[in-house]
Amino acid sequence: MQDTVDVLIIGAGASGAAVAWSLAETRMRIVCLEQGEWPNPARYPSTGMDWEARAMTEFGFNPNRRANSADYPINEDNSPIKIANYNGVGGGTVLYAGHFPRFHPSDFRVRSLDGVADDWPIDYATLAPYYGENDRMMGISGLAGDPAYPPKMPMMPPVPLGKAGTKLAKAFNALGWHWWPSDSAVATTDYDGRAKCINLGHCLHGCAQGAKASTDVTYWPHAIRAGVELRTRCRVREIATDGQGRASGVVYYDRDGKECFQAAEVVILACNGIGTPRILLNSTSARFPNGLANTSGLVGKNLMFHPYAAINGIFEEPLDGHRGPSNCIWSQEFYETDPKRDFVRGYTFEISRGRGPLVTALTGMSTGRIPWGEDHHRAFRRMFDRITSMVAICEDLPEMHNTVTLDPVLKDAHGIPAPKLDYTLSENSRRMLNHGIERGTEVMKAAGAYDVITQAPIEFGGWHLMGTARMGTDPDRSVVNEWGRSHDVKNLFIVDGSLFVTSAGVNPTSTIQALALYVADNIKKRLANLFD
Amino acid sequence: MTDQIAKDHPLSPDAREQLRIVAGIMIPASEEFGVPGADDEHIFGDMLRTLVPIAAMVSAALAAIGPLEPLDQAARCAACERFQASAPTMAAVLVALVAQCYYRDARVMRALGMEPRPPFPKGFEVEQGDWSLLDRVRARPKLYRDAP
Numbered sequence: 001m002q003d004t005v006d007v008l009i010i011g012a013g014a015s016g017a018a019v020a021w022s023l024a025e026t027r028m029r030i031v032c033l034e035q036g037e038w039p040n041p042a043r044y045p046s047t048g049m050d051w052e053a054r055a056m057t058e059f060g061f062n063p064n065r066r067a068n069s070a071d072y073p074i075n076e077d078n079s080p081i082k083i084a085n086y087n088g089v090g091g092g093t094v095l096y097a098g099h100f101p102r103f104h105p106s107d108f109r110v111r112s113l114d115g116v117a118d119d120w121p122i123d124y125a126t127l128a129p130y131y132g133e134n135d136r137m138m139g140i141s142g143l144a145g146d147p148a149y150p151p152k153m154p155m156m157p158p159v160p161l162g163k164a165g166t167k168l169a170k171a172f173n174a175l176g177w178h179w180w181p182s183d184s185a186v187a188t189t190d191y192d193g194r195a196k197c198i199n200l201g202h203c204l205h206g207c208a209q210g211a212k213a214s215t216d217v218t219y220w221p222h223a224i225r226a227g228v229e230l231r232t233r234c235r236v237r238e239i240a241t242d243g244q245g246r247a248s249g250v251v252y253y254d255r256d257g258k259e260c261f262q263a264a265e266v267v268i269l270a271c272n273g274i275g276t277p278r279i280l281l282n283s284t285s286a287r288f289p290n291g292l293a294n295t296s297g298l299v300g301k302n303l304m305f306h307p308y309a310a311i312n313g314i315f316e317e318p319l320d321g322h323r324g325p326s327n328c329i330w331s332q333e334f335y336e337t338d339p340k341r342d343f344v345r346g347y348t349f350e351i352s353r354g355r356g357p358l359v360t361a362l363t364g365m366s367t368g369r370i371p372w373g374e375d376h377h378r379a380f381r382r383m384f385d386r387i388t389s390m391v392a393i394c395e396d397l398p399e400m401h402n403t404v405t406l407d408p409v410l411k412d413a414h415g416i417p418a419p420k421l422d423y424t425l426s427e428n429s430r431r432m433l434n435h436g437i438e439r440g441t442e443v444m445k446a447a448g449a450y451d452v453i454t455q456a457p458i459e460f461g462g463w464h465l466m467g468t469a470r471m472g473t474d475p476d477r478s479v480v481n482e483w484g485r486s487h488d489v490k491n492l493f494i495v496d497g498s499l500f501v502t503s504a505g506v507n508p509t510s511t512i513q514a515l516a517l518y519v520a521d522n523i524k525k526r527l528a529n530l531f532d
Numbered sequence: 533m534t535d536q537i538a539k540d541h542p543l544s545p546d547a548r549e550q551l552r553i554v555a556g557i558m559i560p561a562s563e564e565f566g567v568p569g570a571d572d573e574h575i576f577g578d579m580l581r582t583l584v585p586i587a588a589m590v591s592a593a594l595a596a597i598g599p600l601e602p603l604d605q606a607a608r609c610a611a612c613e614r615f616q617a618s619a620p621t622m623a624a625v626l627v628a629l630v631a632q633c634y635y636r637d638a639r640v641m642r643a644l645g646m647e648p649r650p651p652f653p654k655g656f657e658v659e660q661g662d663w664s665l666l667d668r669v670r671a672r673p674k675l676y677r678d679a680p
Contacts, residue, residue, distance in 0.1 A: 046652040054626075104677070105679040106677040107677075147619075147669065150676065158663075160659060161662070164663065166661045166665070169665045178672065181663075199653075209653075286674065324656070334539040334677075336675065356635075357635040358632050358635045367625050372557060372559075373557060373558075376560070384644060
């Protein structure tokens with residue numbers, strides 16, 4: 001038993017860092033428990049000659065394959081999309097590309113505008129100031145004036161177009177389609193202690209330069225200076241409750257495997273759309289036999305990914321290859337619902353540049369384009385430095401049958417039941433993916449690609465984990481209220497992607513963090529009567 | 533390969549020889565492109581060190597090909613072709629191993645016009661591009677919908 005803390009945050013990733021920093025100004029005693037370690041940038045793959053290979057092993061996306069000691073297993077056999085995450089300080093921001101789009105105003109009103117899913121209990125205008133604050137804390141590059149968005153002001157100039165971006169920008173122009181430099185969490189100038197990007201081309205596997213805004217180098221140094229305590233290698237098993245049905249603290253295992261209890265006045269979950277329902281479902285008691293905060297039965301329901309389509313063009317001339325940030329330009333030509341299409345909602349194209357020699361070889365050899373034997377070298381040179389890639393990131397609509405539950409057999413190293421996914425790709429998503437492949441191929445051909453390789457969905461592309469503890473004003477149809485507090489447990493809050501009512505067709509980190517700041521602000525404003 | 537590696541290595545001597553033959557068939561040396569084959573001593577040594585954590589999978593894949601040593605070159609290539617067609621998952625294990633060691637060899641990287649170094653700390657140059665390409669997009673009306 002340790003002294004009671006005022007606020008206990010579980011998870012030190014995108015949202016946990018943001019909420020910790022924001023609440024630090026209250027001078028409350030705040031502790032964050034993180035199951036992983038601080039990442040060591042000197043160990044990131046781009047520092048060694050085996051940079052491409054290590055990106056597929058210890059710095060790979062999938063926790064089941066990576067199987068680091070901080071990872072927990074996930075039964076994903078019944079999902080065509082496999083999980084991508086990172087367990088450590090910074091969470092998923094350590095291994096994300098750094099695309100930093102906001103939601104559109106229409107994303108908060110999908111029922112009202114398009115007759116599907118549900119509206120959010122908040123709107124774009126509510127989140128706008130928190131998007132701005134988060135942009136400043138994370139340090140966002142981009143260019144003002146995008147006609148696809150309400151006005152916003154990036155902190156730094158955009159990432160470079162490069163040869164690939166120039167070629168595709170011209171193609172988008174030729175087709176009369178929208179494009180714009182991506183809002184990017186990659187610093188293009190020195191910013192808040194971060195050195196500017198030097199085009200390592202390895203954003204997705206940890207930025208050794210520190211130019212990419214992972215929260216271990218953005219929010220956390222500020223939060224810790226402001227007094228927040230961050231304990232690493234502490235894996236939470238469950239949230240305990242008292243006789244009044246309030247959260248009393250958490251049971252966790254420390255780095256030595258010792259079971260500990262940390263009492264807290266307020267508990268905040270920031271463990272992503274898989275980890276958060278896992279902890280809630282593991283937190284059963286006589287009062288909460290179906291898991292904590294689960295009177296609605298919606299904990300773990302409505303799991304959303306973003307199904308991705310990959311479109312890779314091969315060109316005659318050398319482009320940027322593996323050089324340059326993973327962000328470049330995007331297109332939202334097909335973002336808003338168009339009744340002429342055979343699907344509702346839409347997607348974003350994101351151009352992600354090329355790949356290094358090993359991934360080029362594996363791409364070519366796995367698709368029959370680079371043979372074994374004498375012709376290997378000639379075929380390899382037809383592809384090396386000549387591939388540029390883009391993805392269509394598709395909005396996934398919530399469906400009750402897409403779930404996170406507890407696996408009856410699988411457990412992590414501490415014996416805690418592991419999450420089990422059941423997920424089916426919807427017909428709407430399939431149509432959207434097909435549209436993305438067709439239009440994406442059209443862009444690549446317009447840009448001069450002589451060959452196009454496509455894949456949909458990207459199997460190991462479950463980067464975005466959303467919807468499994470959604471927010472709303474109706475306790476029967478949501479897990480938390482419109483400012484992130486559990487309907488059932490008045491001192492329990494959620495700030496991660498679990499909150500999402502719908503997924504939009506963009507990367508979620510910017511919105512996850514804006515929501516975390518918004519929830520933190522609501523806590524601060526209501527401190528006198530927070531539990532009423 | 534040092535004697536110590538040879539002694540403690542999880543692959544048997546026959547399996548190591550088999551792997552070297554497969555590597556040379558997969559990526560042979562080329563005078564035209566000025567590169568060694570994947571069966572080059574230095575690259576093969578890297579391969580033997582790299583494969584240790586996946587030695588069981590590599591052994592299984594090599595066994596699935598059948599013995600190559602007694603065969604002539606044409607028969608070896610034919611056996612490898614049959615293996616690729618009949619056991620693509622196992623073939624992918626060998627491809628990943630051979631390709632990762634081959635394409636980080638300094639001689640191979642130089643032949644591709646690369647500096648033989650990791651990306652960090654020197655980084656790379658990427659051209660900024662011509663932002664006037666955006667003029668046409670800037671002229672468009674707003675694309676986003678207002679929400680009630």
